[in-house]
Each structure stands twice: as structure tokens, then as C-alpha cells.
Amino acid sequence: MDVFSQQGAKFPWESAATGREVCPEDIYGAQEIHITGDVLMAFEQYYYTTRDQKLFRTDGGWELVSAVAQYWCSRMVWSEEEQCYHIRGVMPPDEYHYQVDNSAYTNAVAQRSLNFAAGVARDFLIPVPEEWVERAKKVKVPFDAVRKYHPEYDGYSPGEPVKQADVVLLGFPLMHPMHPEVRRNDLVMYEPVTELSGPAMTWSMFAVGWLELKETQRAQGQLNKCFSNITEPFKIWVENSDGSGAVNFLTGMGGFLQAVLFGYTGFRITETNLRFDPAFPSDVNKLEVTGVSYLGSKLKFTITKEEMRIAVTKCPLHPPLEAVLEESGQRFPLHEGATSTRANSALILRQYGEKPILCLTHVVLVPGQSISFPTAAGCIQRAPSEGL
Structure with missing residues (x-):
């Protein structure tokens, strides 16, 4: 595609003080364009966990989001044959392949960028360009309906x-x-065809996938592969397990940390809540995660295979977060400093106004309080104001 036909804002593959592309090999900056959607996803996750109006309304956040959406629109072309939008001539995250059409990951992250941009526009009462909605809806994400998998x-x-x-x-x-x-x-x-000695972040992402599916021992087997990228005597991460590539490889470290923080806990940041769905392999007995910031509050999670405890360490917002326990249907506040334990209950922490699927018990969380319950899936959101 002619670079001069592209519009909006595109992030460089490698950058410096100028913000311009400085990657010594042109192909990465020109073709590995999924980086633009990756960076915007970080903005999305920040927006959903903070609702930082100042950044997005007055400090340039909205201009960035809308410019990225404009870039993705300019990068798509309509296929009359398939009746969908294509993104052509890219390098996917798998750097063995380049100049390919419709990378599943690239197109999916472009779709996510457009959906996020449209959502922010609606939040700010800004008219949503129809092309954002149209392209997000009709961009091709390759799928093999016979084998039921996504071709790369x-x-x-x-x-x-x-x-x-x-x-x-x-x-x-x-x-x-x-x-x-x-x-x-x-x-x-993809597990058996992925380069065994490849980049250090790879196997942690397979581990997260198997943890999602509750195949915990298979997940741990993948996570254990990460340790071959740690070199002695100072436990320095390298890009490839044979010792080649980047040294002090932050991407590999980050992948490993995500496998613990998002794999074992099942944390997922969505537009309306913070989800959790813990899964531990047999040799992990307990996990504590402190300082989880969500909508101005800070939480501490203590998770074992049998029990999960959530403590509120900071809660400046009014209204505070709301906890909703399934089964009993009873709603009650927790008094400051009190601890509530509910046996044989699963937990959902949800946004007020959403319809619960099951009969629920509500728990309003305030600083100094904690709740515990048998380990289960759930989510966290804001509670209603008094009187609502």
C-alpha cells in the first residue's frame, strides 16, 4: 500500500526521542503494524480501570484514539469477492512470515481499536464516524470453519x-x-509448530491459554519452558533460549509476569468490570496480589485452591465497589473493619444496573474490610449510590 494514502496516526516499531521510526530494518516498521493496535490497547486498559477523564478529554487522549482509528480505516481495503475488509502486506507477530494478507492478530487488534474508539466517542457524546463501525464489523479475521481454528x-x-x-x-x-x-x-x-528456542514471551502466552481452559498442568508445562531463557549467574533474561538475541529481555520478563498475574488469577480488564477466574497448577498453593487499582480503589487478593479473599485497602470513590454473592439473594453492607465469610458461595462483583444472571447477595466494600468465599469466577465493578 502507498504510504501516502495512509492517514491518522501509526506508532513506530522502534522509536527514540523524536517519536519517529528508528528501526534499523525497514520491514518491521513498515509491515509489523499490529504495534499500533497494541499500544492503543494499553490506552484502552488504562481508560477502563481509571476512567481518567482529564487524559482523554483535555490532555490529548481522545485525539490519539481517533487518529489511530483513522489510520486503521485508511489501511483497510474492501474485497468485493469476500464482502469484507482486508489489511494486506503485513508482518504478523510471527516474524517468520511477512508481506501476508489478513493476519488474524493484526486484523483483530485493528477491530478492537475501532470498537474502543467508537466507545470513547459515545462516552464523550461525540458522533461516531460510520466508517469506524462499518470496518470494525466487516474486517476479516481468518477462521477455518471445518477445522475450527484461526489460520494465522x-x-x-x-x-x-x-x-x-x-x-x-x-x-x-x-x-x-x-x-x-x-x-x-x-x-x-500452534503449540507443536512454534519455535522451541524462540522469544521468551511465547510460552507464557500458551500457559495463559491453558489456564483459561483449566488444563492447569499443561499450562505449567508451558510456563516452565520460560526458565530456559534465564541465564546465570545473575538470572538475566535473554530473548532466545540458546542465549542469542536481546539481553535483559523485558518482553520475556513481562510475559512471565502476565502468566502469573493474568493466568493464575484469571484477571481480565473489560469495559464494565474487572473479571477474575483463578486456576492453579498442583504445585501452587497460594497467591497474594496486592495493590490492584480499580476505579480509584485498591484491593488485595489472597487466593488458594479452596478460598479467595478480597480486602479493600483504599476506597476514595463514592459510591464504593460492590460485592455480590450468588445463592442467598440477600443484600447487606459490610461495616468498617468487619470480615464476612460466606460458605458455599461464588462471588460476582458487578456494576450496578446490570441484570444479574442468578439470585445474588450484595456486599458493599469499604476500606479495612474483606470478604472471603470458596474460590470461583466473578468480577468487580462500582456500587450504586445510596437511594438508587
């Missing part, structure tokens, strides 16, 4: 070697909608 790009043949995590990133961090069977098929399809 148009023309990918099962069994082709892959350098690093690519399609498996659709499940996490993208949270691209798919049936658990498809999620599993993607993991099974």
Missing part, C-alpha cells in the same frame, strides 16, 4: 513453522470472542 493469515497451511506466539494472542490479551473449543484448537494447532 490468508494461505497459512497447518504445520508451517511459527517463530513465536501469534494466533494464541487472540485469546489473551485480545480477548477476541471465540468458543472454548476454538480457543483450545488454536493452542493445539
Whole structure:
């Protein structure tokens, strides 16, 4: 595609003080354009966990979001044959392949960028450009309906070697909608063909996928592969397990940390809540996560295989967060400093106004309080104001 036909804002693959592309090999900056959607997803996650109006309304956040959406629109072309939008001539996260059309990951992250931009526009009462909605709805994300998996790009043949995590990133961090069977098929399809000595962040993403599916021992087997990228005597991470590539490889470290923070806990940041769904392998007995910031509050999670406890350490917002326990249907506040334990109950922490699926018990969380319950899936959101 002619670079002069592109509009909006595109992030560089490698940058410096100027903000311009400084990658010594042109192909990465020109083709590995998923980086633009990756960066915008970080803005999205920040917006959903803080609702920082100042950044997005007055400090340039909205201009950035809308410019990225404009870029993705200019990068798409309509296919009359398939009746959908294509993104052509890219390098996917798997850097063994380049100049491919319709990278599943690239197109999915572009779709996510457009949906986020449209959502922010609605929040700010700004008219949503129709092309954002149209392209998000009709961009092609390759899917094989027979094998029930996502081909990495148009023309990918099962069994082709892959350098690093690519399609498996659709499940996490993208949270691209798919049936658990498809999620599993993607993991099974790409695990044996992914370069064993490749970049350090790869196997942590497979681990997160298997933890999602509650195949905890298989997940731990993938996570253990990460340790081959740690070198002695100072435990320094390197890019590749043979010792080659970047040294003090932050991407590998980050992948490992995400496997613990988002894999074992099941944390997922969505537009309306912070979800959790813990899963531990047999040799992990307890996990404590402190300082989880959500909508101005800070939480501490203590998780074992049997029990989960959430403590509020800071809660400046009014209204505070609300806890909703399933089964009893009873609603009650927790008094400051009190602890509530509910046996045989699963927890959902949710936004007021959403319809609960089941009969629920509500718990309003304030500083100094904690609740505990048998380990289960759930989510966290804001509580209603008094009188609502």
C-alpha cells in the first residue's frame, strides 16, 4: 500500500526521542503494524480501570484514539469477492512470515481499536464516524470453519513453522470472542509448530491459554519452558533460549509476569468490570496480589485452591465497589473493619444496573474490610449510590 494514502496516526516499531521510526530494518516498521493496535490497547486498559477523564478529554487522549482509528480505516481495503475488509502486506507477530494478507492478530487488534474508539466517542457524546463501525464489523479475521481454528493469515497451511506466539494472542490479551473449543484448537494447532528456542514471551502466552481452559498442568508445562531463557549467574533474561538475541529481555520478563498475574488469577480488564477466574497448577498453593487499582480503589487478593479473599485497602470513590454473592439473594453492607465469610458461595462483583444472571447477595466494600468465599469466577465493578 502507498504510504501516502495512509492517514491518522501509526506508532513506530522502534522509536527514540523524536517519536519517529528508528528501526534499523525497514520491514518491521513498515509491515509489523499490529504495534499500533497494541499500544492503543494499553490506552484502552488504562481508560477502563481509571476512567481518567482529564487524559482523554483535555490532555490529548481522545485525539490519539481517533487518529489511530483513522489510520486503521485508511489501511483497510474492501474485497468485493469476500464482502469484507482486508489489511494486506503485513508482518504478523510471527516474524517468520511477512508481506501476508489478513493476519488474524493484526486484523483483530485493528477491530478492537475501532470498537474502543467508537466507545470513547459515545462516552464523550461525540458522533461516531460510520466508517469506524462499518470496518470494525466487516474486517476479516481468518477462521477455518471445518477445522475450527484461526489460520494465522490468508494461505497459512497447518504445520508451517511459527517463530513465536501469534494466533494464541487472540485469546489473551485480545480477548477476541471465540468458543472454548476454538480457543483450545488454536493452542493445539500452534503449540507443536512454534519455535522451541524462540522469544521468551511465547510460552507464557500458551500457559495463559491453558489456564483459561483449566488444563492447569499443561499450562505449567508451558510456563516452565520460560526458565530456559534465564541465564546465570545473575538470572538475566535473554530473548532466545540458546542465549542469542536481546539481553535483559523485558518482553520475556513481562510475559512471565502476565502468566502469573493474568493466568493464575484469571484477571481480565473489560469495559464494565474487572473479571477474575483463578486456576492453579498442583504445585501452587497460594497467591497474594496486592495493590490492584480499580476505579480509584485498591484491593488485595489472597487466593488458594479452596478460598479467595478480597480486602479493600483504599476506597476514595463514592459510591464504593460492590460485592455480590450468588445463592442467598440477600443484600447487606459490610461495616468498617468487619470480615464476612460466606460458605458455599461464588462471588460476582458487578456494576450496578446490570441484570444479574442468578439470585445474588450484595456486599458493599469499604476500606479495612474483606470478604472471603470458596474460590470461583466473578468480577468487580462500582456500587450504586445510596437511594438508587
